[in-house]
Amino acid sequence: MKVTRRQVLTHGVTAAGALALGSAATLAAARWAGQGAIPATAAPGALLDDASRINPTAVRGVLFADPTPERTARTVAPLLRRIATGEDPAMAVAGVRHSMGGQSMLPGGWVLDTRPMNRIDLDRSAGVVRVGAGATWRELIPVLNEAGFSPKVMQSNHDFSVGGSLSVNCHGWHASHPPIASTVRRLLLLTAEGDVLTCSPTENAELFGLVLGGYGLFGVILEADLEVWPNAIYEPHFVSVPTSEYAARFAAGTAEMAYGRLSVDPLSFLEEAILVRFTPKPGTAGTVLPLTRPAAPELQRAIFRGSAGSGVGKSLRWSLEREAAPWLAAPMSRNTIQNQPAAVFADRSEETSDILHEYFVPRQRLWEFVRAARDVITTGGLELLNVTVRDVRADTRSTLAYAREDVFGLVMSFRQERSARADDRMRDLTRALIDAAAAVGGTFYLPYRLHATAGQVRRAYPGWDAAMAAKRRLDPNLAFRNGLFEAYGR
Ligand SMILES: Cc1cc2nc3c(=O)[nH]c(=O)nc-3n(C[C@H](O)[C@H](O)[C@H](O)COP(=O)(O)OP(=O)(O)OC[C@H]3O[C@@H](n4cnc5c(N)ncnc54)[C@H](O)[C@@H]3O)c2cc1C
Structure with a gap:
């Protein structure tokens, strides 16, 4: 056949x-x-x-x-x-x-x-949780919530394992924080020799730096000691800004979480942005708060998926995001914000898949990158569904760091037909976007499609060859x- x-x-x-x-x-x-x-x-x-x-x-x-x-x-x-x-x-x-x-x-x-390796043991007085690498944030958040704590850094959804999160060195939309490596006190690692080693900034430090962001190539993370953060009620503040002014207007200030969203509406494509900042409500930090589910997930899904394949749908979504969301948004706990499944927005169709990209650019060069990306995307023949902007601070821990200075991370979600032809188009688009990021001194994230050239990987990760030599x-x-x-x- x-x-x-x-x-x-x-x-x-x-x-x-x-x-x-x-x-x-x-x-x-x-x-x-x-x-x-x-x-x-x-x-x-x-x-x-x-x-x-x-x-x-x-x-x-x-x-x-x-x-x-x-x-x-x-x-x-x-x-x-x-x-x-x-x-x-x-x-x-x-x-x-x-x-x-x-x-x-x-x-x-x-x-x-x-x-299955999902044991969780919280040391309340130290503010550190010892967690099996197979545990997901969905399992961890309720345990921390019961004690008035919250993950310090994680992704924007709760579906991922702690081991996977450490191995890609994830970040979320926590304001003023480096990626998750900065929150790790100690790891237990199974090496290729079958030995179990403790790794920390002071013990087996070379391995510690290689394993965080090391994509499972340097051993199996068995468990990790992670710093936690007080849970609190967060009040949302929305402001609309031209993307060209985003970098100048972004100031985390007292916000503990913050993200930006760029327009994918054809009428203002990537030129308009919404900046959302969450500030803690005084007196709520460290208290035990109810952990609620996302509000109206089916409605959120219908609006998001309704914009797929439709310029009108994208215009409608953008006007709701800009005009209605600030009125509807209510104070929410940090854990409730973080306790969201990615499935709410996921593509379930047989024909298409949502494919993520992420580019990290020096903060002052955001608009320069977005302008170049806009040209690449409008001629690339693929549909851009969503762009969020994250504040990611310099990472001094991971050998294969993607944020070597304070950067904005731009998470882009494209909708792609599940065909070889569309994958070829995605490869060309990805390479052009990586070049655009490199031209402003930026890098790209490695957990997504492996469309980069070998040269692009080495340019974005200057320590790559040394890390592979250490692997051998x-x-x-x-x-x-x-x-x-x-x-x-x-
Ligand atoms: C919808 C969606 C939203 C996302 N949002 C974000 C985001 O907001 N921020 C962000 O930074 N990333 C984000 N990501 C990327 C995500 O962080 C990574 O794909 C992450 O690896 C997922 O965790 P996982 O448990 O699925 O890991 P896997 O995909 O299973 O593994 C990822 C890597 O980690 C290694 N690994 C896994 N467990 C271990 C272990 N115990 N020891 C050693 N190596 C191990 C694997 O070998 C592999 O190389 C998102 C991805 C999706 C699909």
């Missing part, structure tokens, strides 16, 4: 092929996985995909972590020994697989699903590999 490139992108290899792989893998996985809790989502030998929904990958099998770091290390160590002797293929480490370019998978390789020293058998390493590591 002839399999077209479109079928490979949207459906993967044939089910028969996947099953053949699966039967051998199931036996092997059962040998190593023992009786640990097995989440329903990924059977051993499965054909896996990630959040792109255009990346089907046949893997050798899925090995599941155990609830505790100690037992996970004992479960994984025998497989690491077999990988070292060449009896088994290498292993990719996975959290929730919300990356979009195979960073959490390896074709033909093993996948360690870390999600620390993991000489290349036990930990994934799509990112296959694309740029060699």
Whole structure:
């Protein structure tokens, strides 16, 4: 049977092929996985995909972590020994697989699903939570909430695992904060040798810097000690500004969270912006507050998805975002703001997928970048659905830092047909946007599609080759590999 490139992108290899792989893998996985809790989502030998929904990958099998770091290390160590002797293929480490370019998978390789490793232990007096790397923010937020705390830095949604968040070195829209690496006191790491090491700024410091933002290439994060932040009621403040004035008008001041949204309305495309700042209500910091669900998620979804494929829908959405949202917005707790699932806005169609990009640019050069990006996008033939702007401060911890000075991060969501032709167009568009970011001294984020050229990766991450040399020293058998390493590591 002839399999077209479109079928490979949207459906993967044939089910028969996947099953053949699966039967051998199931036996092997059962040998190593023992009786640990097995989440329903990924059977051993499965054909896996990630959040792109255009990346089907046949893997050798899925090995599941155990609830505790100690037992996970004992479960994984025998497989690491077999990988070292060449009896088994290498292993990719996975959290929730919300990356979009195979960073959490390896074709033909093993996948360690870390999600069962989700123990949470809060030290209230120290303001530090010890959390299993497989735990998601959705699991962690209610525990912190009960004690009047909140995550200090996380993404804008709660779906992701802590291990995945640390490995991409995520950021959110917390004002005046560097990415999450800045909040890590200590990590427990399983190395390629099968050793369990403590890593911190003072202990195994080289590994600490490599692992944070290291995309699972330097070991398995088993657990992390993260600083937490007082929960509080936040009052929202909205202001509309021309994008050309955004950088000058942005001042976090007393705001603890802040984001900008740029217009995708064809009538003011990328030229208008809304700046939203959240300031804490006096007397509420550190109190125990109700954790509520997002208001009217189906209505929010209908407005957002209704703008897909429609200029009129985008104009309507922009006028609601600019005129109605400030009137409707009510004070909300920090945890409620952070406790949002990405699924509210996700594309569920069979035909198209939402693909994220993110570019980080020096603050004063925001408008210069946006102007160049506008030209690239209007001729690129792909639909831009959403752009938010984040305040990301300089990261001094991560070896592969994307924010080497204070920057604005521009998160762009494009809607792409699930076809090879559209993916080729996306590749060209991505490369042009990376060049536009580089021209203003900016960088780009690595958890999304791997469309950058090798040269663009090295320009944005000047420490890349040294990090890959360190990988070969620390993991000489290349036990930990994934799509990112296959694309740029060699
Ligand atoms: C809808 C959506 C919204 C997003 N919003 C934001 C945002 O606001 N801010 C932001 O910074 N990012 C954002 N992202 C990107 C997101 O932070 C990353 O994709 C993140 O990795 C997702 O976590 P995960 O658990 O799905 O990780 P996965 O995709 O499973 O893994 C990501 C990487 O981490 C490695 N990894 C996972 N667990 C471990 C572990 N225990 N030890 C070692 N390595 C590990 C994997 O090997 C892989 O390379 C968003 C993504 C989506 C799809």
